[in-house]
Amino acid sequence: MRSQDRVIRINVAPAIAGGWLIPRLYDFYRKHPEHEVEITTSMRLVDFSHSDVDLAVRFGRGSWAGLASHLLLPEALVPVCSPKLLQAENAPTSPEELAQLPLLHVRPKASDWQEWFAAAGIPRVEVKRGPGFQSSPLMMDAVEAGLGYGIVSRHLIEQELASGRVLIPFDLMVDGSNGYYLVYPEGRREDPKVTLFRDWILAQREQQTGRG
Numbered sequence: 001m002r003s004q005d006r007v008i009r010i011n012v013a014p015a016i017a018g019g020w021l022i023p024r025l026y027d028f029y030r031k032h033p034e035h036e037v038e039i040t041t042s043m044r045l046v047d048f049s050h051s052d053v054d055l056a057v058r059f060g061r062g063s064w065a066g067l068a069s070h071l072l073l074p075e076a077l078v079p080v081c082s083p084k085l086l087q088a089e090n091a092p093t094s095p096e097e098l099a100q101l102p103l104l105h106v107r108p109k110a111s112d113w114q115e116w117f118a119a120a121g122i123p124r125v126e127v128k129r130g131p132g133f134q135s136s137p138l139m140m141d142a143v144e145a146g147l148g149y150g151i152v153s154r155h156l157i158e159q160e161l162a163s164g165r166v167l168i169p170f171d172l173m174v175d176g177s178n179g180y181y182l183v184y185p186e187g188r189r190e191d192p193k194v195t196l197f198r199d200w201i202l203a204q205r206e207q208q209t210g211r212g
Helices: 014-031 111-119 136-144 158-163 192-209
Strands: 007-012 036-041 055-060 067-080 150-153 174-185
Touching (some): 007 192, 014 067, 014 136, 014 158, 014 174, 067 111, 067 192, 111 174, 174 192
Parallel strands (some): 007 036
Antiparallel strands (some): 067 150, 067 174
């Protein structure tokens, strides 16, 4: 195998890189030791015609011109906080009380809180009064530091929940209107590197979500 055929180049959104993909790469290397994965992160959709990227993972509704897309992770929005906030005297005991607090949010996904509160029966909440962040990883750093309550997809915080670094204060998970999709050019459906990584990552998706 030529050296250039060994490297699979993936461009991913920051939220899914450390929160979901990287912890699973051990399994990929175990099954495909002859390949290497090179990961870059960005908030923008990569231009495949002007880069050497083979596949990308992006956030949206799954429709991009000229690209094949496969849903990896649907949004499953939950509020999160550090344990010390739930131990405080003013810890909210209901979504109504939570709505009165400053809420951390990701600026490009400002509607997440609105969707969650609407599902909780609270139609109008002024989210912008809380601190805003450019990405979910930055917001989660603030959540762990105890700066406030954040909202994130449940699928992206496995490690934080398992370690107890963050908690979910209310048992309400809401399907968001977007999701994380694996994408690549339509013309590369049969490319060996694309099919290898696509089949592996979709199997990872099925193991977690139970979706075929």
